Amino acid sequence: MKSKKNLKKDEKEAAEQYARSFKSYHSWRTKENPQGWFYNDHLEIPAVNKLLGNVEGKKILDFGCGTGIYTKKLAKKGAVVKGFDISEEMLSIARKENLQLDLRKGSGYEIPFKEKFDIVLASLVVHYLKDWDEMFQEVSRVLKKGGYFIFSTGNPVMESIKKSKQEVDYFHDGKFCADWKDNTGKEMKMHYYHKTYEKIIQAIIKNKFEIVDYKDCFPIKKAKKIFPEEYDKYSREPLFTAWKIKKK
Ligand SMILES: C[S@@+](CC[C@H](N)C(=O)[O-])C[C@H]1O[C@@H](n2cnc3c(N)ncnc32)[C@H](O)[C@@H]1O
Numbered sequence: 001m002k003s004k005k006n007l008k009k010d011e012k013e014a015a016e017q018y019a020r021s022f023k024s025y026h027s028w029r030t031k032e033n034p035q036g037w038f039y040n041d042h043l044e045i046p047a048v049n050k051l052l053g054n055v056e057g058k059k060i061l062d063f064g065c066g067t068g069i070y071t072k073k074l075a076k077k078g079a080v081v082k083g084f085d086i087s088e089e090m091l092s093i094a095r096k097e098n099l100q101l102d103l104r105k106g107s108g109y110e111i112p113f114k115e116k117f118d119i120v121l122a123s124l125v126v127h128y129l130k131d132w133d134e135m136f137q138e139v140s141r142v143l144k145k146g147g148y149f150i151f152s153t154g155n156p157v158m159e160s161i162k163k164s165k166q167e168v169d170y171f172h173d174g175k176f177c178a179d180w181k182d183n184t185g186k187e188m189k190m191h192y193y194h195k196t197y198e199k200i201i202q203a204i205i206k207n208k209f210e211i212v213d214y215k216d217c218f219p220i221k222k223a224k225k226i227f228p229e230e231y232d233k234y235s236r237e238p239l240f241t242a243w244k245i246k247k248k
Contacts, residue, residue: 007086007107008109008130008131009130010128010129010130010131010193011086011107011109011129013128013191014086014087014128015086015087015088017180017188017190017191018066018086018087018089018090019087019088019089020182020183020188021180021181021182021183021188021190022067022087022089022090022092022093022183023183024180024181024182024183024185025066025067025090026067026090026093028040029066029067029069030069035230038219038223038226038227038230038231039230039239040069042219042220042222042223042226042227042230042231043217043218043219043220043223043234043239043240044123044124044152044217044240044242045069045070045073045123046220047152047215047216047217047218047240047242048070048121048123048150048152048215048242050215051150051213051215051242051243051244052074052119052121052150055074055077055078055079055119056077056078056079057078057079057080058079058080058118058119059079059080059115059116059117059118059119060074060079060080060081060082060117060118060119060120060121061081061082061083061084061111061113061117061119061120061121061142062074062081062082062083062084062121062123063083063084063108063111063120063121063122063125063139063151064084064085064086064108064122064123064124064125064126064128065083065084065085065090065091065094065103066085066087066090066094066123066125067090067093067094067097068083068093068094068095068097068098068101068103069123070121070123071083071094071097071098071101071103072097072098074121075098075101081098081101082101082102082103082104082113082117083098083101083102083103083104084103084104084105084106084107084111084112084113085103085105085106086105086106086107086108088105091103091105108122108125108126108129108135108138108139109129109131109134109135109138110138111138111139111141111142113142114142115142116142116143116144116147117142117143117144117147118144118147118148119143119147119148119149119150120139120142120143120147120148120149120150121150121151122139122149122150122151122152123151123152124152124153124240125151125153126151126153127153127154127159127192127193127194127195128192128193129193130175130193132195132199132200132203132207133203133206133207136149136203136204136206136207136209137207140207140208140209140247143247144247145247145248146246146247147246147247148212148244148245148246148247149209149243149244149245149246149247150242150243150244150245151242151243152217152240152241152242152243153240153241153243154192154194154239154240154241155216155217155238155239155240155241156170156194156195156196156197156200156241157170157238158237158238158239159176159192159194160172160176160194160196162176169194170196171196172194173194173195173196173199174193174194175191175192175193175194176191176192176193176194177189177190177191177192178190178192200243204243204245208247208248209245209246209247209248210245210246210248211243211244211245212244212245212246213243213244214241214242214243214244215241215242216238216240216241217238217239217240217241217242218234218235219231219234219235
């Protein structure tokens, strides 16, 4: 792992942002926070699970494993899972919940593993990395030939709406920010990098991957009863995308 002062600006910023918000993130990502439970178990996770398919016996690398939400689920389903994340604080929760697993501190620009995997999964991570060519080359290095990179990220159109100004800035390929809560419940800004569909698809092709599946993350039926308002909103408004691409 690179020393902290050699981290790229985006890696350093992500690590700092998650040091400030790892506790609130974990409660948001689990049933602990009922509103968060909608976005996760009823919207993003079901779509990604469909792309993952049967994971039993598969060697999976959880890229940006965070607090280990997927790590735990995949291990329970019989996958051989390892993971890494840039944030020590996020990893501290992941390690508590996944005691026997190999979870390392490291970056998507310099993946801290030498072995090859069947699947690399990056759930809601890639928008923190500015340089996707560098990221795809690293993912390719740790994937077997024919292996899959499955990643979820914001819908490029919806995430380009600058909420504070009520304007859309889709073609501006760059840094955006969202309103988050820190560990004490105070408002904070979370920065991420917006990419257009064109930029995403070009990066996939340029780095010798092939798109094999894609999901718009439509809410699951069960959510209609438990979260009627959210179900109504997000069955009209696409929030997340999930991609399955194959190393050629
Ligand atoms: C929204 S969280 C997702 C965590 C986890 N994948 C999940 O599904 O709950 C984003 C994670 O990406 C990590 N991250 C951001 N930039 C990274 C980078 N350059 N390399 C590795 N991890 C990074 C953050 O530390 C954070 O844990």
